[in-house]
Amino acid sequence: MLLTRWRQYQDLALREDLLAALVVSVLLIPQSLAYALLAGLPAHVGLYASLLPLVLYAAFGSSPNLGVGPVAVLALMIGQTLALAPAGVSASDAALVLAAEVGLLMAAAALLRLDALASLLSVPVLHGFETGAALSIAMSQLPVLLGSPVHGNSIPQLWEQLQQTWQLGARAWLPLTAAYGLATVLALWLARRYAVSLLQRWMPAARATMLARLLPLLILMLAIAVAAATGAAQQGVALVGALPALQVPLGLPIADWALWRQMFPGALLIALVGYVSSLVVGESLARKRGQRVEPRRELAGLAGANLAAAFTGGMPVAASFSRSVLMMDAGSRTRMAGVWTAAFMAIAMLFLSAPLAALPTAVLAATIVVAVLSVISLTPFVEAWRYSRPECVLMVGVAVLTLLWGVSAALGLGVLGSVALLLQRTAKPHVALIGRVPGTEHYRNVERHEVECLDEVLGLRIDESLLFTNARSLTDVVQQHLAQHAEAKRVVLLMSPVNSIDLSGLEALRDLHASLARQGVRLDLSEVKGPVLDRLKASDWQRWFKGRVFLSHHHGMVEQ
């Protein structure tokens, strides 16, 4: 049975998956090292996070295209969260706790079917955050790229440290390190911009694209060769340094409750951002292939990946946009591609750890800067400005806050801002005065149709669910209609568009009932949806509701 399935897999998808895995590994090796350093962790933590987590995602996830592993934006968030760890706890230990919390939160969300919470990050918040985070990351890597002793990931932090450096008379940058960094930026940029079209002169387009993808790795190897040949380390250029041999450290995250508590708010945000960004990537790629992504299985897959990271010396992981696009372009067919990627990473750790030790960190910083700056685009801001000013302000605000104040404050205020805009948009329930289409039993909005109204009975249609966002003004809106029909003795609310009524809506209905009763006007309902009526009957509404409930609005209007 298992053998048959393997045979099938071998026939159908093995070759494509292996090729995709190879291409992704080439990018994942430098990224995993670089993002671990970005998070303030030893470089090898990134490698550990690129082994078992990929296998666990393959076991539980749903998308064949996702390049799971360390991600730049999460690395920034991890770095800011680890800074809060109590003194005496190593960053690596704290990262394990963080990964465990992220994994547990995602598993809990999957079990409790909380995948709808992904909507908390609206489009403006997500765009603004990604732009701000990309700029923060680029800025935090600039000192590494230039060989500067300054470090930090917000403008005020960097500025303060730069001033200190000047006051101390220390050197703000090292020319030789900067040469490595800037040369790498230039080479990567040229490769990205011109390589494919240049190579196409000598070979078919498909092979040119393939070869161009190997260029970043070649540039890295060139940098290693130059650094080794010229003895860069003796001239003060910082290197990645020796990586540990291939022995994944199995173990439980430490049970220090103060640490667990302090990592928790960060874990909440990392879980949210990791899940949503992976989902967005997975959905957009799946649609290109006419596939579907299951949000709950994505949660389960990422939960497995993060728990695996927590037990094998890693850091929180998610799907990287660049690696996922690469994986799909390279033709991955099944989630096994992730397993092969992990296998290639293990092989790379066996054979490449000696040469990688001689890689200047400035070169790694350059790969990060080029990767994140390519994500930045002004187009969403311009489009938002044209489409909706308040949402554009929110987007810019989140970007600026991320840059100036850190990720947590920016995301927290961004979510609050989205909710505030939603409340402003939905604060009044839409209530239409409706009349009878002559000769029928149909009722339509009087403002848009030629219809007949009665003097003593007011027919109103509630066009939305009654929820806390709009419940508070129900009575006001109905009273405004009533004020123009002073002779009305009865109000019939057509409830067919009302899909649900929450507690605030129930109280609003009770308020409305009482307020009408005081004027001697009776409140009736018509065409209440089954589930809504069942819930109403389960409450104590029959004790205060004195009106009638009609199956048809017409019967309600003529009171049959």
Place this chain on the structure above:
Amino acid sequence: MLLTRWRQYQDLALREDLLAALVVSVLLIPQSLAYALLAGLPAHVGLYASLLPLVLYAAFGSSPNLGVGPVAVLALMIGQTLALAPAGVSASDAALVLAAEVGLLMAAAALLRLDALASLLSVPVLHGFETGAALSIAMSQLPVLLGSPVHGNSIPQLWEQLQQTWQLGARAWLPLTAAYGLATVLALWLARRYAVSLLQRWMPAARATMLARLLPLLILMLAIAVAAATGAAQQGVALVGALPALQVPLGLPIADWALWRQMFPGALLIALVGYVSSLVVGESLARKRGQRVEPRRELAGLAGANLAAAFTGGMPVAASFSRSVLMMDAGSRTRMAGVWTAAFMAIAMLFLSAPLAALPTAVLAATIVVAVLSVISLTPFVEAWRYSRPECVLMVGVAVLTLLWGVSAALGLGVLGSVALLLQRTAKPHVALIGRVPGTEHYRNVERHEVECLDEVLGLRIDESLLFTNARSLTDVVQQHLAQHAEAKRVVLLMSPVNSIDLSGLEALRDLHASLARQGVRLDLSEVKGPVLDRLKASDWQRWFKGRVFLSHHHGMVEQ
């Protein structure tokens, strides 16, 4: 002119307003002292907060029924916020800064028309919070009532201090103080329960009610007399102590930026709770009289009151439920009743400060305990349990968190919880497959009407606005309908129920368009509302949208 208006006022409302003001002042004197002590401030701060703020509310507010001044729930929040003030700043100074921030936030909200933010506090959050706060307040007053040295306003704090007291071997309570406290509780409870019906035996109901309202003041005066006659102070009973003479301290709140920053989160919550609770009281009383409350003018009135408190030695203020009900029952006609209340308070400060100094604090604590415990009711919890389990859990959660963890955490998590429930409820846009009512150009839901569908054209009606809460699953929902009609070459979305589309909705529409295009299916829209279409046209949608927009859904279906 002014004189004419005064004459009119004198004829129509002066007597009623003066009487209401007198009745309210009788309650406001002890409450203002008690709530200032509850907030950890000197008792006279409460009196200052009951003078000018009432006048400013009368100038800018809109409700004739609101009893503005110190409020128990706000006092609890003020106390918790002041605990965060940096060392070296007196509580009174910090309270002025807090009042200034609350006033400025309310003024900003009024100017920016942010009154819709009041919906942030949904019914379950508000009920849960009020119950939790009432219990917290009662608990924090219990030690004062019993003469215990313990103080704090959450169960863990009180328990810890009680243990410390036992370890030190100090006396956990003083019998004589406890006697004052418990006797007052008993007397107030008896007065509240039996006074009116007892007095009605000898006098008409109206006069009995009036007299019963004076009983609390009589009980206080009796306590003062007993304390003075028996020399309670010498026996260790804590007294309110000398109040300052009538000289309201005019001055600016201090400009210490660290203090302003640390008070800010508390100010945000106090402004929100102060505004919403005042609005709820104002609206419910206004409806009883067939009046309306204007949310923005309420904000302006409360902003004025809090700024007045900031400049005249007070503390943050809002409308008290008990005093507002009293004010309406006593027949107040105009907002001038608040001005008269302030005048009576000034007179009381002139003549009553000597006797009030001899009042045992245990007696004040007893008035608070009786007042807040009368607010607690299990009914909303039972009703919520019957109507909506998740909202009941939220309500209980907020109450318990308020009791155990403090106001800020409880309110913050409560708001997040409401939003999470909202997202879960609205995560999928309701999309109905619609067909033609035979012989007409009307289209209805196929599940509820006998209608005709076409094979090549799929007609779908989007029943809600496309906002970030539901946008993410639009493509999925439409694709599910499409999967059952594989031969369709065109999808026409009937957009008439869509009142607005935010940026996330726009991106969802674009996603849907691209996803259909890949299957060779064209997306058309019909009956798009004018404002929605204008906004779409202002964006770059014409660059990607390849379908047509029809004025009538029928024309769209037959493509005329």
